[in-house]
Amino acid sequence: MKLILDHVQKSYGDKEVLKDCSFTFERGKIYGLLGRNGSGKTTLFNCIAQEIDCTGSIQIEKKETMRNIIESDIGYAYSLPILPEFMTGYEFIQFYMDINEQRLEKTINIDDYFDLMRIDEDDRHRLIKGYSHGMKNKLQMLSFIISHPDIILLDEPLTSFDVVVASEMKHLLLQMKEDHILLFSTHVLQLATDLCDEIILLNNGSLTLLDHDLLNSPDFEERVVEMLRDEEHVA
Numbered sequence: 001m002k003l004i005l006d007h008v009q010k011s012y013g014d015k016e017v018l019k020d021c022s023f024t025f026e027r028g029k030i031y032g033l034l035g036r037n038g039s040g041k042t043t044l045f046n047c048i049a050q051e052i053d054c055t056g057s058i059q060i061e062k063k064e065t066m067r068n069i070i071e072s073d074i075g076y077a078y079s080l081p082i083l084p085e086f087m088t089g090y091e092f093i094q095f096y097m098d099i100n101e102q103r104l105e106k107t108i109n110i111d112d113y114f115d116l117m118r119i120d121e122d123d124r125h126r127l128i129k130g131y132s133h134g135m136k137n138k139l140q141m142l143s144f145i146i147s148h149p150d151i152i153l154l155d156e157p158l159t160s161f162d163v164v165v166a167s168e169m170k171h172l173l174l175q176m177k178e179d180h181i182l183l184f185s186t187h188v189l190q191l192a193t194d195l196c197d198e199i200i201l202l203n204n205g206s207l208t209l210l211d212h213d214l215l216n217s218p219d220f221e222e223r224v225v226e227m228l229r230d231e232e233h234v235a
C-alpha cells in the first residue's frame with residue numbers, strides 16, 4: 001500500500017503555503033514531518049484528509065490499483081482531539097464499535113480496548129468533557145484501532161502525554177505501523193529520531209526526505225536547524 005502525493009499545492013488567498021509537494025509514503029513505515037511554525041504541516045494533513053481543497057493529486061495504491069483518496073482511508077488525530085464531550089468514554093467507544101462492526105476483531109470486547117489503552121474502569125464511565133488532554137488523545141487513538149484506517153495522520157501527538165503514557169503510545173504506534181502508513185508532525189527532534197523510519201522536512205512549501213546517514217549522525221539536530229532556518233514564510 002502506498003500514499004502518493006503528486007504536485008500538491010495549496011494557497012490561502014495570495015499566500016502560497018504548499019508550493020509543490022510530491023512524495024510517496026509506504027505501508028510499514030512511520031514518517032516524521034518536521035517544519036517550522038507556519039510551514040504548512042497542518043495544511044498538508046488537512047489536504048490529505050480531504051478537509052480542505054488543494055490542487056495536484058492525492059492517491060492511494062492498494063493491490064496495484066490506484067484511486068483518489070477518500071475520507072475513510074484516513075484516521076486523523078488532531079493535536080486537540082474533537083470528541084463528543086457529552087458522552088462517556090464507554091458510550092463513545094461502544095458507538096464507534098457499532099458503526100465499525102464489520103471491521104472489528106470478533107474476539108476483542110469493549111473492555112479489552114480500554115485495557116489496551118490503560119484507561120481505568122472508573123474513567124471509562126466518566127463524561128469525555130472531564131477527560132484530560134492525554135486521555136482524550138488515548139480515546140482518539142482507540143478509535144483508530146477500532147476503525148482501522150489505512151493511513152493515520154497525527155498532528156503533534158504524544159506531546160500531551162506524560163512520560164509513561166508517551167512510552168506506551170510509542171510502542172502502540174510501532175505495533176500499528178506494520179499494516180498502516182503512519183505520518184506524524186512534531187517539533188520534538190528526539191521523538192522523530194526515536195520513532196520514525198523516515199524524516200521529511202516541509203520547507204518553503206515542498207517536501208524533502210532526509211538522508212538516513214544524517215539521521216544517525218551526531219550533528220543531526222544542527223543540520224536540521226540549518227536546513228529549516230532559511231524558511232521563507234513562517235508564521
Ligand SMILES: Nc1ncnc2c1ncn2[C@@H]1O[C@H](COP(=O)(O)OP(=O)(O)OP(=O)(O)O)[C@@H](O)[C@H]1O
Nearest residue numbers: 012017035036037038039040041042043044234235
Ligand atoms: N484557514 C486559513 N486561512 C488563511 N491562512 C491560513 C489558514 N490556515 C492556515 N493558514 C496559514 O497558513 C500557514 C501554514 O499554517 P499551518 O497551520 O499549516 O502551519 P503548521 O506548520 O502546522 O504550523 P505550526 O507548527 O505552528 O502548528 C500559516 O501562515 C497560517 O497562518
